[in-house]
Amino acid sequence: MHWSLLALAGQTALTLPxxxxxxxxxxPIDILELPLPPVAPSNITGACSASINPHNTGCIGKESDFFQAGDFTPDGKHIALTVEYIGAPAAPNPGNIYNGLQLILVKVDGTTFANGDSWKCLSCGVPAQNARSIDPSRDYPHIARNAKQALWGHNIxxxxxxxxxxxxCTPELTYIYPIHWPGTKNSPREMRMHPDDIHMGWSSFTTRGQYSYFGRLEFNAVPKNGPLVPRYDLVDVNILVQPxxxxxxxxxxxxxRIHNEAITIGELRGFSGSGNEIIYLGSTREANNIDLFAVHIITGAIRRLTSHPEYADPIAFSHDDQWFVTMDTRGSDRQMWMSGMRHVPPxxxxxxxxxxxSIRNNGARRFFQPILIDRFGDRDAYFGQQVNADGGGNGSINDPNWNGKADPAFSPDGTMIVYWQSLVTEPACGGDNPLPCPESTAQxxxxxxxxxARLSSRTPTNPVPVFAVPDMVPWAMSFGPGDTPPAMHFVSGGNYTLHGKAGGFANVTLVNDELLGIPKTVSVDYTEYSDDGRHYINGYESVTLTVPKESPWSxxxxxxxxxxxxxLVHAVKKTGPGxxxxxxNALENIFVANGTLTTTIDGVVYHQPLNYA
Known part of the structure; x- marks a missing residue:
């Protein structure tokens, strides 16, 4: 039995105005697979022969660690992709420009480009003098709403x-400029362009933790320091921390005290359709339940977008601001054994x-599927609609061996959604793993x-006006060259009481790591604890964290x-003997467990994943 996306007995999501x-x-939703360049049998020179691609416009491989789908062009007829071309013929054959990581457009309406293909490469063959010192990060491809620029990783x-x-638009007229963050050694990651095509949001890891930032792109034709090439600088940078x-x-x-109004942007995931809100992964509201939030750029008002106990992460808003689609593990039961009991304080x-x-993945295998939710988010018995719920069998649109990846996107008129998937491969299956690997049905x-995904019953809508954002976010902090992120807040060790909003209490013991000064052990004893007067918690729970010095991500x-x-619900969360x-490891997502932890909700038992699953 899976938790339904439409009705979960007794599980209220949010109290809303x-x-x-x-x-x-x-x-109704109709889904089709989009065409991609043909697959070459290997990456040896010349493997992409004329018999495989008669148009001599490149081949891709069966597997790629770098492939990524992006979003739509403003006309809604193309999507941007990062592909890895292999097997190009040797020079002087013109096909040798189709090699390595490249940015392409793919038609979504069944038509072709002038080259006779459904795809066109934007970055292939760009002269070296037009692409000086470009950044090796070329992920999360995004076409600006002005239709004349593309964000390609850390490049424009x-x-x-x-x-x-x-x-x-030919290679000779194309330029690729790196994005530079002056005055810092921090590296931006997963950059997102604001709908105004000028401002950017991104996250970055430091020795103090993960922080998110908001800044403005400024073209620097003749820089005097840093990379001495024409580039785009990130200026007027805000660190998204409320001082x-x-x-x-x-x-x-x-x-x-628990403060749900606290702005805690762990990882920036993008913007609303108009750009008036920053979308992010934030501090949990319920134990072990990772959710998406929106914070208004001016007022700092926060909306919780998801509350289902499964994990939600990649997200995209429609351009009319009325819908969002998120890649989510809901329906897979991947997280239910630890987060299925709702209304437990975090x-x-x-x-x-x-x-x-981290358990949302098993190594490279994810358990995401696209979930369509209206702008108001999960609430009451509503937990959205799985976009690819129909089908069945190997290679079908809802084959659980095909897992969703980042990022999904809406067409500008709101009638289509594009998303991409990867097939489970070794070591998540096959080899020493007892789970067999499926055979791919893709070309x-x-x-x-x-x-x-075509939302076939919808009438096209117009994008809402783009929100005029200031350079400096009122509730955030300026972050200039050479600045250091503030120290993160940690609760001091000691014995405390947390009172339920509707009654009861929890006695809490916190023990901090003597060297790191961060919490090491949290022990909680609940007595009729309730925040809503409908769910009551009793019992004991204790967790101790150990982080090896040689591996801070473990x-x-x-x-x-x-x-x-x-x-309203009878639930039990219980560990086995011992x-x-x-x-x-948060970077590798390989789950290794001993003992058992199960959560039972109204008689339905959820077990933790097996070590190989």
Whole structure:
């Protein structure tokens, strides 16, 4: 039994004001696979022969660690992709320009470009003098709303003010400029362009943790320091930290306080359709439940977008701001064993949140599928609609061996969604793993594919006006060259009480790591704890975190749990004899566990994943 996306008995999502409308009904969705360049049998020179591609416009491989689908062009007729070309003929054959990582456009309407293909390469054959010191990061391809620029990882590609879709856009007129962040050694990651085509959002890891930033692109034709090539600089940078704002959990004397109004942008995931809100992964509201939030750029008002116990991460808003699509593990039961019990305060997440965010994957295998949700998010018994729910069988649109990846995107008129998937491969299956590997049904045996979902009952809509954002976000902090991120807030060790908003209490013991000064052990004893007067928690739970010095991304948890929830739902979260012990690396996502931890909700039992699954 899976948790339904439309109705979860007794599991209320959020308490919302009367202005929020009733949830929408499911709608018809038609899905097809988009064409890609043909697959070459190997990466040896000349493997992409004329018999494989008669147009001599390149081949791609069966597997690629770098392939990524992006979003639509403003006309809604193309999507941007990063592909890895292989097997190009040797020079002087003109086909040798189709080699390595490149940015391409693919038609979505069944038509072709002048070259006779459904695809056109934007970056192939660009003269070296037009692409000096470009950054090796070429992920998350995005076409600007002006149709004349593309964000390609940490680079901007443009074509002398010619629309990128035009046949007039040739390699000789194309320029690729690196994006530079002056005055810092930090490296931006997963950059997102604001709808105004000028501002950017991104995240970055430092020795103090992960922070997110907002800044403006400024062309620098003749830089005097840093890379001495024409480039785009990130200027007027804000670090998205509220200097005088509350922490998610604070101490007031002998009591703990939880502040849901705290702005805690862990990882920036993009912007709303108009650009008036920043979309992000934030501090958990319920134990082990990783969710998406939106914060208004001016007011700092926060909306919780998802609340289903499964993991939500990549997200895209429609241009009319009425819908979003997220890649989510809901329906897979991947997270239910640790997050399925709702309305539990996020106390153990002081030490367990990294593990909770990491088990969504098994190595390179993800368990995401696209979920369509209206702009108001999960609420009451509404948890969206799985875009690819129909089908069945090997290679079908809902084959669980084909897993969603980042990022999905809406067409500008709101009638289409594009997303891409990868097929499970070794070592997540086959070899020493007892799970067999499936055979790919994609062209040439490809292990990645791009899917187009047509929302067939919809009437096209117009994008809402782009929100005029200031250079400096009112609630954030300026972050100039040479600045250091502020120290992260950690709750001090000690014995505290957290009172439920509707009654009951939790006695909490926090033990901090003596060297790092961060929480190491969280122990909680619940007595009729309730925040909503409908769900009551009793029992004991304790988690201890160990982070090896030689591997700061690795987490080992020793877990004891025996808590019971009564009221609208009867649920139990319990470890087996000897407790539960798990290790996971946040970069590798390989799950290794000993012992058991199960969550039972109204008689349905959810077990932790097997070490090989």
């Amino acid at each position: 009367p202005a929020v409308p009733a949830p929408p009904q499911p709608e 590609l443009e074509c002398s003010s010619i629309p990128l879709t035009s046949d007039l 005088d704002g509350p922490a998610p959990i604070s101490v007031e004397g002998p009591e703990l 106390l153990i997440d002081l030490v367990a949140v990294t593990a909770a965010a 040439g045996g490809r292990t990645y594919r791009v899917m187009l 987490n080992h948890l020793d877990w004891v749990s025996d808590i019971v929830q009564t009221g 407790g539960f012990h798990m290790s996971i």
